[in-house]
Amino acid sequence: MRPQSVIRFEQLYLGSLALGIINYFVSYDSMMAQLEADPAIAELGFASFGFVIGTAIFSYAISLILWYFIARKANNVLRWVLLILPVFGLISLPSSLGTLPLIPTVMTLILTAMQLVALFFLWRPDANEWFANKGSVEIDASTFE
Numbered sequence: 001m002r003p004q005s006v007i008r009f010e011q012l013y014l015g016s017l018a019l020g021i022i023n024y025f026v027s028y029d030s031m032m033a034q035l036e037a038d039p040a041i042a043e044l045g046f047a048s049f050g051f052v053i054g055t056a057i058f059s060y061a062i063s064l065i066l067w068y069f070i071a072r073k074a075n076n077v078l079r080w081v082l083l084i085l086p087v088f089g090l091i092s093l094p095s096s097l098g099t100l101p102l103i104p105t106v107m108t109l110i111l112t113a114m115q116l117v118a119l120f121f122l123w124r125p126d127a128n129e130w131f132a133n134k135g136s137v138e139i140d141a142s143t144f145e
Contacts, residue, residue, distance in 0.1 A: 002071070002135075010071040012118035016111050017063055023111060027104035034099060042128055058084055070122070074135030086115055089103035 033034050036045035045051060069075040093112060097105050121127060 003124075003130045005072055005121040005124040005127040006071055007129060009118045009127070010067065012114050012121065013067055013071070016114040016118065017060060017067075019107065019114070020111055021060065023107040026107065027100060028052075030101055030104065071076040074131050074133075076131045077130060082122070083119060086112070086119065089115075092127075 032047065032052065033051075035041050035052070038047075041047050066078055069078045070082060089112065093108070097108065100108065
């Protein structure tokens with residue numbers, strides 16, 4: 001049985017992915033406008049519908065793979081990888097917030113907070129023990145007496 005902290009991580013992380021998909025569709029037009037405004041990106045074809053959708057699908061697939069192996073398979077290496085990834089997002093957050101409309105900005109801040117709280121749960125003592133035991137739970141024999 002998974003500890004409560006891992007379950008809370010899973011709820012927040014999957015919730016942030018769902019909200020991220022909504023945010024993606026809400027901010028799609030402004031994102032495309034930004035991409036098309038940069039001549040170098042437009043020339044390379046990175047401002048096309050197919051490229052943008054493909055990138056989003058790839059990103060969400062990676063996120064789901066990380067979720068599965070962390071929350072279901074107790075992969076400690078990927079737990080560390082997931083800890084490092086938001087650091088890069090936090091570094092780029094201030095510059096990206098200034099270019100977004102109000103609703104995507106608010107949603108981005110909510111998503112960031114949800115992801116950071118989800119990560120917090122991955123490092124609580126019960127989660128640490130679960131990862132140290134590679135997802136196995138020690139059964140107290142006195143329970144069956």
